[in-house]
Amino acid sequence: MTYTIKKLNSTGKLKILGQTAKFDVCGFPSIFVRKKFQRFKFIYPAVGKNGKCVRLFKVLQTNVCEGNCFYCANRRDRNFKRISFSPQELSHLFIQYYKRGWVDGLFLSSAIYKSANFSEEEMFKTVLYLRKKYGYRGYIHYKVLPGTDEGLIKRIAPLVDRLSINLEAVSDKYLSLLSPTKDFSGQLLSGLKKISQVNREKPLKAGITTQLVVGAAGEKDKEILNLSYQLYKSYKLQRVYYSSFMPVIDTPLENFSPCLPLREYRLYQAGFLLRGYGFTPDELVFNKEGDLPQRFDPKLAWAMSHPDNFPVEINKADFWQLLRVPGIGKISARRIVKNRKDNKFTKIGQLKLTGAVVSRARDFVTLEGKFYPSLKKPAFEQSRKTGDQSQINNSAPEKINQQLFLWEEI
Numbered sequence: 001m002t003y004t005i006k007k008l009n010s011t012g013k014l015k016i017l018g019q020t021a022k023f024d025v026c027g028f029p030s031i032f033v034r035k036k037f038q039r040f041k042f043i044y045p046a047v048g049k050n051g052k053c054v055r056l057f058k059v060l061q062t063n064v065c066e067g068n069c070f071y072c073a074n075r076r077d078r079n080f081k082r083i084s085f086s087p088q089e090l091s092h093l094f095i096q097y098y099k100r101g102w103v104d105g106l107f108l109s110s111a112i113y114k115s116a117n118f119s120e121e122e123m124f125k126t127v128l129y130l131r132k133k134y135g136y137r138g139y140i141h142y143k144v145l146p147g148t149d150e151g152l153i154k155r156i157a158p159l160v161d162r163l164s165i166n167l168e169a170v171s172d173k174y175l176s177l178l179s180p181t182k183d184f185s186g187q188l189l190s191g192l193k194k195i196s197q198v199n200r201e202k203p204l205k206a207g208i209t210t211q212l213v214v215g216a217a218g219e220k221d222k223e224i225l226n227l228s229y230q231l232y233k234s235y236k237l238q239r240v241y242y243s244s245f246m247p248v249i250d251t252p253l254e255n256f257s258p259c260l261p262l263r264e265y266r267l268y269q270a271g272f273l274l275r276g277y278g279f280t281p282d283e284l285v286f287n288k289e290g291d292l293p294q295r296f297d298p299k300l301a302w303a304m305s306h307p308d309n310f311p312v313e314i315n316k317a318d319f320w321q322l323l324r325v326p327g328i329g330k331i332s333a334r335r336i337v338k339n340r341k342d343n344k345f346t347k348i349g350q351l352k353l354t355g356a357v358v359s360r361a362r363d364f365v366t367l368e369g370k371f372y373p374s375l376k377k378p379a380f381e382q383s384r385k386t387g388d389q390s391q392i393n394n395s396a397p398e399k400i401n402q403q404l405f406l407w408e409e410i
């Protein structure tokens with residue numbers, strides 16, 4: 001294995017190692033990433049504590065890799081510029097950006113140079129410099145590499161806000177189509193168990209996460225969401241991130257089609273239903289291939305295919321029934337339950353004050369027994385009358401319709 005190591009200054013390295021870090025996701029679905037952030041190849045938006053958009057400095061410590069994953073720009077057999085930051089150099093560079101107010105936090109990842117432990121030691125030193133030498137107290141999301149020793153993870157954990165390890169695929173079978181050098185059960189899942197154990201013993205401020213590559217191995221949305229649900233239940237994950245596959249030139253998958261950002265977005269929406277809205281994977285609506293319908297968000301698709309659950313009476317339904325109404329999210333459901341103790345909802349305009357999206361909710365609710373449907377015939381009426389769900393499953397999206405949820409904190 002020969003590498004071309006060219007002399008680059010820190011800014012030149014950042015352009016390359018920030019750009020390749022884009023495959024590790026940590027913020028908004030790619031469909032929402034705005035151009036203003038894309039001008040800076042190493043600054044990525046995420047959502048901070050108060051719902052504010054924060055800027056993460058996302059970078060790899062090195063792109064030199066022993067791994068040979070079929071989809072990855074850093075794979076061993078790919079011929080391109082290989083570079084590394086020293087811990088001193090990277091910590092110094094980050095702190096310059098932070099002090100100038102250009103970034104709000106750090107997302108640190110790496111390819112596997114020499115071994116997982118060797119690369120992790122380099123990243124660990126970077127974090128140590130930041131915390132000890134520069135007194136940096138801000139946010140750090142730290143990527144654990146497959147095969148890292150538990151002892152090393154335990155040393156890193158107290159210094160960072162979030163730990164994550166990428167599972168990449170939903171099973172051994174699919175991972176074998178993505179990587180000849182990674183082992184799903186023995187390496188990735190066991191790595192997730194290790195960081196989960198560390199998080200249980202002493203919870204990290206921003207918890208633990210993982211990431212799946214979507215659209216490269218033929219996996220179905222149903223399989224992805226089944227696994228996500230299990231991970232949320234078993235390992236108390238803060239989030240399962242979905243990374244749309246993008247073909248990279250000079251890799252074995254360069255001629256594969258990219259995954260549409262809309263698919264990734266629908267998966268996030270469905271993931272939110274599983275994590276915070278009391279849905280189980282069995283309740284979600286899938287087409288016969290096992291994928292989510294693209295035209296409607298998963299909650300609307302569920303509501304349209306369960307007409308017997310509607311309308312919901314706003315003045316009587318419990319919190320969880322309200323949560324199932326399209327256009328009503330957690331905040332508005334809470335406000336409805338609280339406000340109706342003093343004043344019943346008798347006008348559709350009152351719903352707006354709770355933050356609900358009335359134009360979406362009105363087809364699914366009654367106020368004191370009265371129904372206020374929108375003028376446009378709701379699509380679910382069709383399925384209510386005929387039982388035909390083809391409209392839900394087969395139509396192309398007219399525009400991105402928004403399911404209510406807040407993107408949670410980084």
Ligand code: SF4
Nearest residue numbers: 065067069072075111
């Ligand atoms: S281990 Fe695989 S996914 Fe990770 S950087 Fe190396 S080639 Fe890429």
